[in-house]
Amino acid sequence: MFELSTTRRGLLRAGAVAMPALLAAPRLARAAGSITVMLESEVVVLDPHAITAAITRSFGYHVFDTLFAQDSGGTVRPQMAEGHTVSANGLEWRFTLRDGLAFHDGAPVTAEDCVASLRRWASRDSLGRMLLAAMRTMRVEDARSFSIDLKEPFPLMLEVLGKPNAPVPFIMPARILPAGDARITEIIGSGPFTFARDQWRTGDRMVLRRNARYVPRAEPADFLAGGKAVRIDELVLKTMPDDTTGVNALIAGEIDYMQYLPFDFLDLLGRNRDLRLMELKGIDMFQGNFRLNHASGPFADPAVRRVMWKLVDQKEILGAIGIPPRFRVENCPSFWMCDAPLETAAGVEVARFDVRAAKAELARTGYKGEPVVMLEVSGSISQTAGHVLAENMKQAGFVVDEQVMDWGTVLARRARPDGWSLFPVYANGVDMVSPLNHFYVANNCSDYPGRSCDARITALLADFARAPDAAARRRVAERIQRVAYELVPSVMWGQFSRPAGYRARLRNLIQSSFPLFWQVEL
Structure with a gap:
């Protein structure tokens, strides 16, 4: 599901602070x-x-x-x-x-x-x-x-x-x-x-x-x-049983805004004159990841983790989800997002999709057929991403146990150090654009679901925070990514956008991947 969703590029800009504008208070409707x-x-x-x-x-x-x-x-x-x-x-x-x-x-x-x-x-x-x-x-x-x-x-x-x-x-x-x-x-x-x-x-x-x-x-x-x-x-934050129910409610005017529109309804919704679609690009897109559990199970072995780089085909996964080409990046190997300030290809040589090579590499590890427990959110696009990966893993020789549940249950299960091996998830690009805020890198050596840890990353994160300028930060970010490709805290399954939809009667809605409802009026 959605992890939590800095650009708006601010984390990369030390000292970029503006004092309040000397403007008259806006007239409140x-x-x-x-x-x-x-x-x-x-x-x-x-x-x-x-x-x-x-x-x-x-x-x-x-x-x-x-x-x-x-x-x-x-x-x-x-x-x-x-x-x-x-x-x-x-x-x-x-x-x-x-x-x-x-x-x-x-x-x-x-x-x-x-x-x-x-x-x-x-x-x-x-x-x-x-x-x-x-x-x-x-x-x-x-x-x-x-x-x-x-x-x-x-x-x-x-x-x-x-x-x-x-x-x-x-x-x-x-x-x-x-x-x-x-x-x-x-x-x-x-x-x-x-x-x-x-x-x-x-x-x-x-x-x-x-x-x-x-x-x-x-x-x-x-x-x-x-x-x-x-x-x-x-x-009013309304809970709906599924996306189709949500789309029908949006069309009927029972709800005014739907944060994530299903991709197969976009053409229909785009022709509706009573609706507006919010399309976002660049770092307002999302990054999909498979978070691996380093604390227990098969992925406690770094050699087994590294096999995963050969089992993820981003184009295949995004296509299976049904994301139209205009809403996706065909392949983004950068931990820090593509079309972003710190985009880099450092260390990506190991990330080449090849199921046959993955099978041979897995045979050389200590993997003995233990079940890989994948936590999937029912009905979500991340579930589709997980299912595509599971099929590739099985071909490579993994035993995969796909367990389907709601997002709240995933949150509870992943908090434990055992009982799971990986889960598919996606997050706002604004949350993944820097080593200091990327969930699966920034939380290195901490009590965070998956518990990945490498002393080199800890030291490099400190170097990044002390770096005097953007060029120095970019160099450190490249070094961090090289270590991350060795450590495998997560494996990216794609960069894409998910348009929101809202009724035309809403005015001044903030155009953002964050749902924000101050300023909006009817």
Whole structure:
């Protein structure tokens, strides 16, 4: 299914931070009405610090807020922050909150909430852990300001605090944050929508209401940055049993937006004058991956893992899914996406589809016919990708056990170190465009599903974060990819886009691979 879905190229741009535009506050249209949307899946986990699932991030961006945020050009801009200062040596940072910030329960947002939230988030995030390693102290200065003192320069400070990759550094009330790994039970943020718990019906719908206390920034909304002015009364997240039901509901006007349209319905939907299709390119496309489990089972053996490079034909998989050529890249061997700043072919020599060669190579490993347990999401395009791979694996001599389930069950199963071998998944390109945010590289040597680990990658990620310019980062990214082709944290099954569809009555809908519903009006 969808992992969670930085460009907007921002993570690659150290120091690219713009101060707020000196614009008059936009005139707010009177909030009116309700829109109903079908997202990529039901929201199962409500704690956005706890998981990397894209659906939880989408929920998070509507209910919570961040200190900094990226705009559509990749620039990191203040969001909850009024601004910041940094010492000449780059070691002392001070952040100040803007006026008017309040949580949904009416309590003001304070520096104490920010420090507590950042500490909790950082311990769970690969980039956050890098920040912690460089940090000497993080402390509250007064009600509206806090400071971070570093042991060594950390050039990507603002890109990290404003990163859109899950887990996102959302700010929450300090009082609701539990100890240890427990999840929050009160869903209280300071974002433009509030969570209506009394309207939540598992398996049916979730309702988010306009936050009357929210004070948007003065500048216009731009992707995740700017003034998040809500112009509707409520947003209904509707759960549908399958894509066909969703398409029928979209055509009938029962829903207003469908995040992922089935490819075989595109021609029909494109001819409907009441509908609009959202087509996205480049780093707003998706990257499909087979995540391998290094902790147990056949893929604990690196020699067995490396056989997989010869069993994935991206063109075959994308064709089997039914993705039209205009929505896909025929073959992309770059971990960091194609048509992207860090695109590279370093190390790809081993990735040549050849089932016969894979069979001979597998025979030379220690593989003894143990079942390869593949977790597949029923009815998803990733299930099709998994089935194509399974057939190739069987021809090469693997014993494959395809187990079909829902995405929530995959999330639970993959969290364990055993009982599974791989799962097919896809993620926003904005989440895979850099070594520092690529799920299966950035989470190297951490307690992350699959538990891949190589000390060389750990050191190179630190080098990437310290690199002084784009050229230096590109060189390090190439070195990381060479190691990744040896380690095989995942095997890419293709780069493609999935158009969203929405009713023509929706105006000013943000054009993004992220489903965003502030600014939209009827």
